[in-house]
Amino acid sequence: MNIEMIEAAATRLKGHARRTPLLSSPFxxxxxxxxxxxxxECLQHTGSFKFRGAWSAISALDPELRARGVIAFSSGNHAQGVALAAKMHGAPAVIIMPADAPALKLANTAALGAEVVTYDRATEDRDEIGGRLAEERGLTLIKPFDEPLVIAGQGTAGLEIAEDAKALGIDKAEVLICCGGGGLTSGVALACAAHAPGLRVRPVEPEGFEDVKRSLEDGEIRRNPALSGNICDAIITPQPGEITFPIMKELCGPGIAVSEDEALAAVAQAFLRLKIVAEPGGAVALAAALYHAQELEGDTVIAMISGGNVDPEMFSRALATL
Structure with missing residues (x-):
C-alpha cells in the first residue's frame, strides 16, 4: 500500500463517487x-463509504476477469457497494451475507441485482465460503478490507478530508474513523500522513468488539471473542487485517471503544443537528467525538459517519434517546 495507489483510485473514482463535505453544528x-x-459518508452511493473501495477494485480488474463476475462477503455495506459497482460495470456479483444482517441491507443488495448467499456468522467461516464459491464459479473475490485496491478506494475519503481541512485552515486535529477490519482507517491514515500530517487518525469501535484497539495496545493482532451480539453490525469483524494492521500500527493513535447507548445517542444527534441518517456502526466515531472528550486531544475533531443503512426500528430506537 502507498499513497500513489490511493491517488490512482481517486482518478478512477472521479465522476462516479460523491465527494462528501465536512458538516458542523454549534450544538x-x-x-x-x-x-x-x-x-x-452516509450520503455516498449505497449509503456508505464502501462504494469507494468497491469501485476502485472492480474498475481496476482485467476486463475479461470482470466479465466473469465478482464475489464479496459482507454484513451489508460492502455488499451493496460491490453490488452497485458491479452492476455499473455490467458484471455479475455474488454476495455472501450473514443471515442476521439487517433486513434492509439484505433486501437492498438483492435489489441491486446481486445473488445473495446467507450464512451463520457464529458457526460458519465466510472466508471459506467465499473462497470455495470463487473457485467453483471463476469469480474474483473482492475482500471487504484486507485488499490493497479496496484500501486505496477507501483512502480517497482521506484525501478529501486533508484537502477540506486545509481549506478551513485546520492543520492539526484528531480524525475519528469507524473501524471494523481497518480498510477505511488505514486508507485514511495513509492519505492524511501524506497530505496532512498534523491530522492524527484514530480507530473507533463498539465496546466488546474493540479488536483493533486491543491490537494496537498489544502491538500484535488480537481477535474478538465473539462475532455477533452488538447493534453496530457494520463494523464487527473477527480481527484487524494482515495488510491493514501494520499501517494502523505505524500511523494511527490509540483506539477508542464506545457503548451501544452512545452509538444510539450519536445516531439521534446526527439526525437532530445535521439532518442526516446514520446507522449505529456508522456513528461510533461521532459518539467518540461527543462522549469521550477525555480521550481526545486538541480543540478540533473530525468524525466520519461511515454509513446510514439503518432499519426503521433501530432508527426509532435511536430517536427515542432524545
Whole structure:
C-alpha cells in the first residue's frame, strides 16, 4: 500500500463517487467541548463509504476477469457497494451475507441485482465460503478490507478530508474513523500522513468488539471473542487485517471503544443537528467525538459517519434517546 495507489483510485473514482463535505453544528460543538466536523459518508452511493473501495477494485480488474463476475462477503455495506459497482460495470456479483444482517441491507443488495448467499456468522467461516464459491464459479473475490485496491478506494475519503481541512485552515486535529477490519482507517491514515500530517487518525469501535484497539495496545493482532451480539453490525469483524494492521500500527493513535447507548445517542444527534441518517456502526466515531472528550486531544475533531443503512426500528430506537 502507498499513497500513489490511493491517488490512482481517486482518478478512477472521479465522476462516479460523491465527494462528501465536512458538516458542523454549534450544538455538537457544545456537547463535545471542542469543534466537531463531520464527514457524512452516509450520503455516498449505497449509503456508505464502501462504494469507494468497491469501485476502485472492480474498475481496476482485467476486463475479461470482470466479465466473469465478482464475489464479496459482507454484513451489508460492502455488499451493496460491490453490488452497485458491479452492476455499473455490467458484471455479475455474488454476495455472501450473514443471515442476521439487517433486513434492509439484505433486501437492498438483492435489489441491486446481486445473488445473495446467507450464512451463520457464529458457526460458519465466510472466508471459506467465499473462497470455495470463487473457485467453483471463476469469480474474483473482492475482500471487504484486507485488499490493497479496496484500501486505496477507501483512502480517497482521506484525501478529501486533508484537502477540506486545509481549506478551513485546520492543520492539526484528531480524525475519528469507524473501524471494523481497518480498510477505511488505514486508507485514511495513509492519505492524511501524506497530505496532512498534523491530522492524527484514530480507530473507533463498539465496546466488546474493540479488536483493533486491543491490537494496537498489544502491538500484535488480537481477535474478538465473539462475532455477533452488538447493534453496530457494520463494523464487527473477527480481527484487524494482515495488510491493514501494520499501517494502523505505524500511523494511527490509540483506539477508542464506545457503548451501544452512545452509538444510539450519536445516531439521534446526527439526525437532530445535521439532518442526516446514520446507522449505529456508522456513528461510533461521532459518539467518540461527543462522549469521550477525555480521550481526545486538541480543540478540533473530525468524525466520519461511515454509513446510514439503518432499519426503521433501530432508527426509532435511536430517536427515542432524545
Amino acid at each position: 455538537l460543538d457544545e456537547i463535545a467541548g471542542r469543534r466537531v466536523l463531520v464527514k457524512p
